[in-house]
Amino acid sequence: MEIKKTSLNKLHQSNKAKFVEFAGYEMPIQYSKGIIEEHKFTRSNSGIFDVSHMGQLFIYGDESLTEELEKIFPLDLKNLKQNCSKYSFLMNEDAGIYDDLIITKIEEGYLIILNAACKDKDFEILSNLLGSKFKMNLDNNRSLIAIQGPKSVEILNSIINGVDQLSFMTGNWFDSDNQKLFVTRSGYTGEDGFEISISNDKAEKFVENLIEKGAQLIGLGARDTLRLEAGLCLYGHELDINKTPVEANLRWAISKSRLSNGGFIGSKKIMNQMQDGASKIRVGIKPEGRLIAREKTKIFDDTDKQIGEITSGTFGPSVNGPIAMGYVDKEFSKVDTKILLEVRGKKHPANVCALPFYKKNYVKGVN
Amino acid sequence: MSEVKFSKEHEWITLEGDVATIGITKHATEMLGDIVFAELPEKGSNVEKDGTAGVVESTKAASDVYTPVSGEVVDTNQSIVDDPAKINEDPEGGAWFFKLKIKDTSELDTLMNKEEYDKFAKETSS
Numbered sequence: 001m002e003i004k005k006t007s008l009n010k011l012h013q014s015n016k017a018k019f020v021e022f023a024g025y026e027m028p029i030q031y032s033k034g035i036i037e038e039h040k041f042t043r044s045n046s047g048i049f050d051v052s053h054m055g056q057l058f059i060y061g062d063e064s065l066t067e068e069l070e071k072i073f074p075l076d077l078k079n080l081k082q083n084c085s086k087y088s089f090l091m092n093e094d095a096g097i098y099d100d101l102i103i104t105k106i107e108e109g110y111l112i113i114l115n116a117a118c119k120d121k122d123f124e125i126l127s128n129l130l131g132s133k134f135k136m137n138l139d140n141n142r143s144l145i146a147i148q149g150p151k152s153v154e155i156l157n158s159i160i161n162g163v164d165q166l167s168f169m170t171g172n173w174f175d176s177d178n179q180k181l182f183v184t185r186s187g188y189t190g191e192d193g194f195e196i197s198i199s200n201d202k203a204e205k206f207v208e209n210l211i212e213k214g215a216q217l218i219g220l221g222a223r224d225t226l227r228l229e230a231g232l233c234l235y236g237h238e239l240d241i242n243k244t245p246v247e248a249n250l251r252w253a254i255s256k257s258r259l260s261n262g263g264f265i266g267s268k269k270i271m272n273q274m275q276d277g278a279s280k281i282r283v284g285i286k287p288e289g290r291l292i293a294r295e296k297t298k299i300f301d302d303t304d305k306q307i308g309e310i311t312s313g314t315f316g317p318s319v320n321g322p323i324a325m326g327y328v329d330k331e332f333s334k335v336d337t338k339i340l341l342e343v344r345g346k347k348h349p350a351n352v353c354a355l356p357f358y359k360k361n362y363v364k365g366v367n
Numbered sequence: 368m369s370e371v372k373f374s375k376e377h378e379w380i381t382l383e384g385d386v387a388t389i390g391i392t393k394h395a396t397e398m399l400g401d402i403v404f405a406e407l408p409e410k411g412s413n414v415e416k417d418g419t420a421g422v423v424e425s426t427k428a429a430s431d432v433y434t435p436v437s438g439e440v441v442d443t444n445q446s447i448v449d450d451p452a453k454i455n456e457d458p459e460g461g462a463w464f465f466k467l468k469i470k471d472t473s474e475l476d477t478l479m480n481k482e483e484y485d486k487f488a489k490e491t492s493s
Contacts, residue, residue, distance in 0.1 A: 035426040036401040221400070225426055290451070292404050292424050315403035315426050322404070344422065 006052035007143045007200040008207060015217050022220060023116035025053040030219040038222035039317040042189055043358075046151040047218035048210050052143040055119025056197055057126070060109040061134040068130055069110065073103065074245070074264045076255035080105045085169045085184055087253050090122055095244040095266030095273070098125060100235055104171050104184060109134070111171075111182065113144070113195070115235045143203035147215060148193030148226075155213045156183075156194055159206075163194060177202060189223070190230025190358055228323060229316045231284060231355030237295060237311045238282055238325055246273035247327065249282045249355075280308065281333045284355040285324040285341075287313075291348050292322045293341040299328055300340040300347060307332050307339065316357055323357045324350075371459075372475050373484035374435035376417075379459055382475065387436055390463040391423065391454065394488040400425040402454045407443040407465055414440060414467065416474055421464055423454065436474040438467030 004025045012019070017028035028050065030038060041047055059065060066077045073088045080086060085104040089097050099118035104111045114122045123138045130136070147156055157164040160176045163183050171184030179202055187193035198206055211217070224234070233239050239248055244266070251274065258264060262271055287293050292313055299308035313324030324341075332339060335354050340347040369382040377395035381388050396402065404424035414420045414434045421432035443465045447453050454462045479487060 029427070030400065034401045036403075221427060290404050290448075292429070294429065315424070317426075 004053070006050055007203040008050045008052065008145075011204050011207060012050065012217070017217075017219065020220070023053055025116060027053060028217070028219040030221045031217055035219070035221040035225060036317045038216070038218045039225050041216055042149045042191060042218055042222060042226055043318050044150065046147060046149040046155050046210075046215040047189070047222070048207055048215050049146040049148065049218055049223055050143070050207075051146050051195070052200075052203070053116035054144055055112075055114035055116065055122065056139045056142050056144060057112040057114055057119070057123065058106075058109065058137045058139060059112065059126075059130070059134055060136075062109075065109055065130075065134050068134070069103075070258075071263060072126070072129055072265055074254040074258050074267065074270060075103070076257045077103075077105070079257075082107060083170050083172050085171060085186060087250075089239075089245055089250075089253070090125060091245070091266035092241065093266060093269075095246070095269035096241040097235075097239045097243055097245065097248070098122060098241060100233065100239055102184075102186065106171075106182075111197075118235060141200055142197050143200050145196045145198060145203065145207060145210075146187050146189075146193060147196070147210060148187045148189040148191045148218075149215075150192060151214065152191075152193045155210060155215050156196075158213055159209055160196075166194075168192075177206070188230070188232055189226035190232070190356060191226075224312075225314055225317055228312055228314055228325065229318055229356065229358035231325070231357060233282070233325075234312060243327070244269060244273060244278065246270060247278040247280055247282065277330060279330055280327045281330055282311070282325060282327055283333050284353045284357060285310065285313075285326055285339070285350050286353045286357075287322045287324065287341055287348060287350040289348075290322060291341070291343060293324050293343055293348075293350065297324075297326075298342045299326060299332075299350075300342060301332065302338070302340065310341065319357045325355070328352065369475075371481060372435070372478035373481065373487075374433070374478055375487065376433040376435070377488070378433060378435050380435050380475065380478065382469075382472065385469055385472070386441060387438065387467045387469050387475075388463050389420075389434060389436075389465055389467065391432060391458055392484070392488070393458045394492070396455050396458045398492065399423060399430060400427060402451045404429075405447045405451045405454060405464075407445075407448060408434075408440045410440050410443055412440050414438065423451070432464060434465075434467065435478055436467065436469050437471065438469035440465050441468045442466040 297310040308328035310326035420434040
């Protein structure tokens with residue numbers, strides 16, 4: 001299959017991107033300054049991320065759509081206000097996660113942002129569940145640009161006046177350069193920021209404008225170190241079909257009002273696990289010293305019994321040390337529990353720690 | 368000091384008497400990106416030509432460091448373990464990895480000179 005390119009591909013090239021294939025797309029892993037510089041620039045200034053490979057699924061409908069979606073997602077959608085967003089999951093009957101997503105109520109229905117590697121399957125699953133009653137559009141004509149970091153609000157507001165009024169996890173349509181953009185105050189770096197849905201033919205000029213105002217392009221490499229420092233899950237690593245939201249320590253994302261009656265896919269398993277606890281759970285892990293424990297590193301207790309596995313691990317540039325997340329047996333999930341990580345045949349000491357590794361700077365607001 | 372020689376695994380080596388100094392090339396550091404971890408062989412241990420003699424890790428991945436010649440490890444550069452970013456800054460100078468007392472200097476004969484290595488690096492990275 002031919003590799004897909006986003007509408008910013010040429011711009012990445014002219015900014016000396018190193019490319020990798022990610023979910024069938026040619027995406028920039030880093031630019032000339034490198035991952036650590038890009039990471040730090042995002043934390044201190046404003047980074048631009050091309051996330052156009054992600055799916056933008058518009059589903060059109062009224063209250064009957066809300067009712068149908070409540071049978072799928074563990075959310076109180078009836079009480080979700082227009083232009084407000086929620087983090088959620090598409091699950092199977094065993095509460096295994098097909099995808100994690102952001103769903104926003106818009107005037108015409110819902111906008112769901114899906115992971116690139118999952119979006120086609122998600123579309124198929126949702127189409128089967130919803131039938132032909134509602135119009136669905138996995139929109140390939142729109143790009144998705146994230147701008148993240150403390151200076152982003154000032155930079156974006158100078159181009160799209162009014163975005164500074166958005167609260168965290170809300171969005172709205174804005175007019176700019178004779179077209180409608182959908183802007184949400186959200187992101188996946190632990191910083192204040194926005195995601196902008198824009199038609200493909202306007203995306204390049206829009207990003208050039210952001211660069212002119214002082215923001216810089218940031219690759220997927222730094223996106224990964226930023227989200228890991230912020231303790232955020234990445235599908236295919238912390239989340240997959242064999243893990244549930246309770247095991248992933250994402251109970252907060254399940255609406256309390258939905259737990260008494262269930263009625264969403266996977267609700268039985270979720271309600272059981274909420275009550276009895278899960279046997280394994282996602283935790284933050286800090287190796288002692290400088291050792292980096294990558295994905296699939298085995299975790300042991302001091303009696304040589306394997307108690308878990310790392311799902312992501314790298315060097316955190318803002319933390320200035322190695323960081324990781326992984327799953328451990330419940331009894332080892334308490335903060336400050338001593339564990340051992342097997343790297344290159346040797347066991348190295350590490351500690352279970354609280355998440356996030358890096359404190360968030362989200363703006364206050366609803367939610 | 369002898370002429371700098373290079374291996375296909377992107378190490379450089381210089382010889383002074385029977386002691387070789389070994390590090391990774393600038394080209395290697397450019398391929399790896401930001402280096403955030405380095406592990407060196409133990410002083411007093413023996414390493415074999417083309418065997419692993421250390422590890423470097425970037426934010427993205429781990430890579431083995433190989434030794435282009437056999438010998439006994441007589442010194443290691445602790446400063447790159449404490450501050451791995453030095454490897455990106457000065458890979459072919461201050462950020463050497465280890466020194467070996469070598470028995471067979473002829474092992475260096477199969478290695479590349481600078482001109483040959485530059486050509487090799489260019490061909491293999493494109």
